[in-house]
Amino acid sequence: MNAELPELPYQYNALENSISEQVMEWHHDTHHAGYVDGVNSAEEGLSEQREAGDFSDTASLLTSFTHNYAGHVLHTLFWNNMSPDGGGEASGELRDKIEEDFGSYENWRQEFEQAAKSASGWALLVYIPREDELHNVPVDDHDEGAVWGAHPVLSLDVWEHSYYHDYGPARGDFIDNFFEVVDWSHCEQVFDRVSG
Numbered sequence: 401m402n403a404e405l406p407e408l409p410y411q412y413n414a415l416e417n418s419i420s421e422q423v424m425e426w427h428h429d430t431h432h433a434g435y436v437d438g439v440n441s442a443e444e445g446l447s448e449q450r451e452a453g454d455f456s457d458t459a460s461l462l463t464s465f466t467h468n469y470a471g472h473v474l475h476t477l478f479w480n481n482m483s484p485d486g487g488g489e490a491s492g493e494l495r496d497k498i499e500e501d502f503g504s505y506e507n508w509r510q511e512f513e514q515a516a517k518s519a520s521g522w523a524l525l526v527y528i529p530r531e532d533e534l535h536n537v538p539v540d541d542h543d544e545g546a547v548w549g550a551h552p553v554l555s556l557d558v559w560e561h562s563y564y565h566d567y568g569p570a571r572g573d574f575i576d577n578f579f580e581v582v583d584w585s586h587c588e589q590v591f592d593r594v595s596g
């Protein structure tokens with residue numbers, strides 16, 4: 401595997417009412433880039449150990465891969481599930497499924513916000529194909545609390561590097577403003593793909 405840092409699908413200042421240009425730059429160019437580098441160096445280390453038949457550092461390399469790859473996947477979704485043309489509410493089949501599984505859209509959103517306020521990492525809306533069900537999942541770090549077989553449809557990064565420079569401790573304001581830039585059309589495409 402050779403992980404690559406994806407380009408942002410918009411300018412650094414495009415989401416400025418929700419996330420400042422400065423935070424977007426740090427977050428994408430330093431933090432996400434760091435996870436991409438972490439994936440590749442873990443992969444390189446594992447490859448060297450396999451070739452040498454020396455597995456003395458394997459456990460730490462495997463843990464490093466998991467941490468960094470989970471971060472890479474979730475950040476890639478995070479950039480793509482926001483847009484300067486975002487906001488509003490889910491529609492189409494995703495909207496119907498949210499209403500079916502959570503009782504109402506408002507219920508879903510309140511539950512998701514609780515995940516986002518409590519997590520030490522991420523809040524995710526995931527689809528679990530084997531149950532044909534959506535769930536809100538709070539994740540610590542990038543992977544603690546992950547649900548196997550679930551596909552993230554919407555991700556919100558609530559690590560402090562994601563909002564503290566802009567909002568200080570007012571994480572709730574960041575969450576409110578995140579909803580102003582959610583690209584529901586992207587979420588609907590992902591849901592369509594993983595539930596099809």
Ligand code: MN
Nearest residue numbers: 431557559562
């Ligand atoms: Mn982050």
